[in-house]
Amino acid sequence: MKKSVLLGTLAVAGLAAGAVSAQTLDEVRARGALNCGVTTGLVGFAAPDANGEWEGFDVGVCRAVAAAVLGDSTAVNFVPTTGQTRFTALASGEIDMLARNTTWTFSRDVDLRFEFTGINYYDGQGFMVPRELGVSSAMELDGATVCIQTGTTTELNLADFFASNNMSYEPVPIETNAEAQQQYLAGACDVYTTDASGLAATRATFEDPSAHVVLPEIISKEPLGPLVRHGDNEWGDIVRWTLNALIAAEELGVTSANVAELAAGTENPEINRLLGSEGDLGGMLGLSSDWAANAISSVGNYGELFEGNIGENTPIGLARGLNAQWTDGGLLYSPPFR
Amino acid sequence: MTIQVVAFALILAAIWFLGRNIVHNLEELGKDFNFSFLNSRAGYDINQRLIEYSNDSTHGRAALVGILNTLLVAFLGCILATILGVIAGVLRLSKNWIVGRLMTVYVEGFRNIPLLLWIILIFAVMTESTPQPRDFRGEDAEASMILGESVAVTNRGIYVPNVVFTRSLGGNEMTEAADGVEAAVIPTAAAIDWLLVLVLLVGGVFASKAIGRWATRTQEATGVRPPATFWMQLGVILGPFVVVMLVLGATLDIPELRGFNFSGGIHMRNSLIALWFALSLYTGAFIAEIVRAGIMAVSKGQTEAAFALGLRPNRTMNLVILPQAMRVIIPPLISQYLNLTKNSSLAIAVGYMDVRSTLGGITINQTGRELEGMLLLGLFYLVTSLVISGVMNIYNNSVKLKER
Numbered sequence: 048m049k050k051s052v053l054l055g056t057l058a059v060a061g062l063a064a065g066a067v068s069a070q071t072l073d074e075v076r077a078r079g080a081l082n083c084g085v086t087t088g089l090v091g092f093a094a095p096d097a098n099g100e101w102e103g104f105d106v107g108v109c110r111a112v113a114a115a116v117l118g119d120s121t122a123v124n125f126v127p128t129t130g131q132t133r134f135t136a137l138a139s140g141e142i143d144m145l146a147r148n149t150t151w152t153f154s155r156d157v158d159l160r161f162e163f164t165g166i167n168y169y170d171g172q173g174f175m176v177p178r179e180l181g182v183s184s185a186m187e188l189d190g191a192t193v194c195i196q197t198g199t200t201t202e203l204n205l206a207d208f209f210a211s212n213n214m215s216y217e218p219v220p221i222e223t224n225a226e227a228q229q230q231y232l233a234g235a236c237d238v239y240t241t242d243a244s245g246l247a248a249t250r251a252t253f254e255d256p257s258a259h260v261v262l263p264e265i266i267s268k269e270p271l272g273p274l275v276r277h278g279d280n281e282w283g284d285i286v287r288w289t290l291n292a293l294i295a296a297e298e299l300g301v302t303s304a305n306v307a308e309l310a311a312g313t314e315n316p317e318i319n320r321l322l323g324s325e326g327d328l329g330g331m332l333g334l335s336s337d338w339a340a341n342a343i344s345s346v347g348n349y350g351e352l353f354e355g356n357i358g359e360n361t362p363i364g365l366a367r368g369l370n371a372q373w374t375d376g377g378l379l380y381s382p383p384f385r
Numbered sequence: 386m387t388i389q390v391v392a393f394a395l396i397l398a399a400i401w402f403l404g405r406n407i408v409h410n411l412e413e414l415g416k417d418f419n420f421s422f423l424n425s426r427a428g429y430d431i432n433q434r435l436i437e438y439s440n441d442s443t444h445g446r447a448a449l450v451g452i453l454n455t456l457l458v459a460f461l462g463c464i465l466a467t468i469l470g471v472i473a474g475v476l477r478l479s480k481n482w483i484v485g486r487l488m489t490v491y492v493e494g495f496r497n498i499p500l501l502l503w504i505i506l507i508f509a510v511m512t513e514s515t516p517q518p519r520d521f522r523g524e525d526a527e528a529s530m531i532l533g534e535s536v537a538v539t540n541r542g543i544y545v546p547n548v549v550f551t552r553s554l555g556g557n558e559m560t561e562a563a564d565g566v567e568a569a570v571i572p573t574a575a576a577i578d579w580l581l582v583l584v585l586l587v588g589g590v591f592a593s594k595a596i597g598r599w600a601t602r603t604q605e606a607t608g609v610r611p612p613a614t615f616w617m618q619l620g621v622i623l624g625p626f627v628v629v630m631l632v633l634g635a636t637l638d639i640p641e642l643r644g645f646n647f648s649g650g651i652h653m654r655n656s657l658i659a660l661w662f663a664l665s666l667y668t669g670a671f672i673a674e675i676v677r678a679g680i681m682a683v684s685k686g687q688t689e690a691a692f693a694l695g696l697r698p699n700r701t702m703n704l705v706i707l708p709q710a711m712r713v714i715i716p717p718l719i720s721q722y723l724n725l726t727k728n729s730s731l732a733i734a735v736g737y738m739d740v741r742s743t744l745g746g747i748t749i750n751q752t753g754r755e756l757e758g759m760l761l762l763g764l765f766y767l768v769t770s771l772v773i774s775g776v777m778n779i780y781n782n783s784v785k786l787k788e789r
Binding site: 130134135138154155158159160180188189191192197198202203205206207209210216217218219220221222229230233234235236276277278 | 413414415416430431432439441509512513517519540541643644645646648655733734736738747749750751752753
């Protein structure tokens with residue numbers, strides 16, 4: 048008995064040692080599926096639908112990467128992570144990439160040893176309060192009880208915001224968005240704070256969304272994006288350029304509807320390079336030449352992904368705002384495919 | 386012997402392998418191993434603080450706040466669990482059918498359902514069934530304070546009056562004088578005030594015991610117990626206490642609704658209460674079984690002998706059965722205390738900021754020092770458990786069967 052436990056430990060330790068040094072791309076190929084870390088449930092960004100299928104804006108990024116690497120957007124194992132468990136999951140190799148409304152910060156990039164591969168949503172931290180409280184500005188929140196998800200940048204921004212405005216508050220730390228929602232609706236906290244997109248998504252699931260207001264103050268910059276482990280640059284490139292491909296596709300007018308037609312060859316050389324009918328960008332990434340076409344045909348371009356999950360025609364109803372293409376006055380700007 | 390040597394060598398090899406693996410993997414990730422993060426600014430706030438702490442304090446300080454919170458809930462939990470366990474264990478043996486069965490239901494219900502569920506259930510019930518602070522507002526408020534308008538039960542916790550001093554030894558601040566309003570003393574309570582009170586109370590208990598011994602000696606020598614011994618004992622405890630309270634100018638700080646929340650008084654957060662009750666009820670069920678086993682281990686002849694001497698049932702239980710049962714009860718009771726302390730790490734489920742949530746949660750998350758944080762956390766629980774079992778072993782030695 049003792050020996051078998053020992054051997055088991057050795058075997059597990061050996062596997063763990065192997066996991067870190069192997070190349071992520073080879074591993075994903077060998078496994079035949081991408082392990083993608085997402086939230087435990089935030090409607091619009093990542094949540095299982097009625098059939099248990101994960102869907103949402105962040106889920107779309109996972110599916111796009113799976114489609115680019117494996118040619119199959121359903122070959123994804125979604126691993127729900129909380130604010131506290133996400134980084135450990137990624138660092139330990141439990142997941143290959145994390146697409147979980149994670150803010151790109153200096154210390155996460157440099158000290159925590161991760162590689163942010165771009166920004167898929169430009170966000171900022173906001174506050175939501177019940178309308179009947181009659182609060183119209185975050186400056187009126189002195190003494191309030193605030194629900195926050197622990198292990199997030201919002202926790203730190205909140206402390207800074209109240210300290211710099213010389214106000215006091217009572218933090219109620221919470222693990223997941225669902226718990227926060229329950230506490231907030233029960234009135235155990237006056238205010239719920241998280242990224243403004245998360246507030247909109249959460250409010251959309253309330254019985255009476257109009258009874259709650261999101262205060263006008265945005266107290267931080269929260270560039271959210273997918274991230275991978277530091278050190279495997281090839282894998283980082285794949286995730287980075289898959290996201291860029293979705294953004295460039297919108298700019299170039301490539302959609303999930305016309306991608307098959309355009310992939311045959313067009314007048315525009317950049318579209319040809321993107322979709323693989325000219326040059327070999329896919330080969331440079333170690334992928335097939337139709338990698339971007341696969342990604343776009345399975346989840347659509349960035350605009351389709353946005354409109355389908357969190358855009359103005361969905362219950363969440365977020366405007367493009369900063370997340371419009373640079374040509375439309377937004378911040379989305381993909382480097383050229385050349 | 387050979388097998389032992391081989392096993393020992395294998396275990397050493399395994400430890401060496403794991404250690405090397407950690408070093409190698411950390412190198413691969415480009416991470417070093419150091420504890421300097423404990424001295425850097427924490428940046429996050431903690432709601433329940435037993436010592437001074439703000440978001441400008443260090444991660445080490447945050448860990449200390451968490452440690453104190455863990456110890457607080459473990460201490461409260463051990464006391465309540467013991468009380469519940471002893472009562473339930475004794476009552477389960479009751480000849481009264483209903484009482485006996487009720488206790489069986491309690492024991493089986495609590496020890497057969499996972500603790501986490503109880504914690505969440507109690508927390509959810511407390512949040513959903515109690516009024517929000519804003520329900521207390523207005524002319525005909527939906528909710529009102531109880532016990533002479535002094536205690537507020539809300540879904541954020543229970544606010545109870547606090548004792549504060551107008552002549553605190555730590556010094557009092559004054560309110561600013563305005564037109565027509567004189568400057569007034571703000572009552573506060575410094576640690577030294579409570580230390581003084583505690584010293585006097587402990588001293589009083591010792592003095593009262595000394596009086597008791599003196600009275601017994603006198604009684605044995607003369608056959609007459611000195612009159613009013615009980616009142617003397619009571620006076621020596623309460624007298625100095627009342628005097629010091631008057632000298633320090635003790636008043637009650639009654640919670641009142643101000644802004645979003647109640648302020649003043651002591652705020653016992655729902656997270657603390659839910660965790661405390663769940664831990665106590667759960668561990669209490671196990672202790673009840675230990676107590677029952679201990680009592681049943683005392684031979685029936687002891688009870689019959691006590692009855693034959695004319696002792697009434699409750700005196701038989703207190704003077705004959707329980708002292709003997711203690712020898713059987715204490716050793717497994719120690720491990721229940723250890724279990725309770727370690728189970729308190731489930732606190733994060735209700736957002737109670739224990740050491741698992743501060744050092745093992747937010748700090749690790751913000752600094753990325755999983756290995757160091759988890760090692761420190763493990764060390765803390767190890768030391769705490771060893772201290773608890775050490776103290777309990779001393780007690781066990783004092784009650785165990787002495788063979789001469």
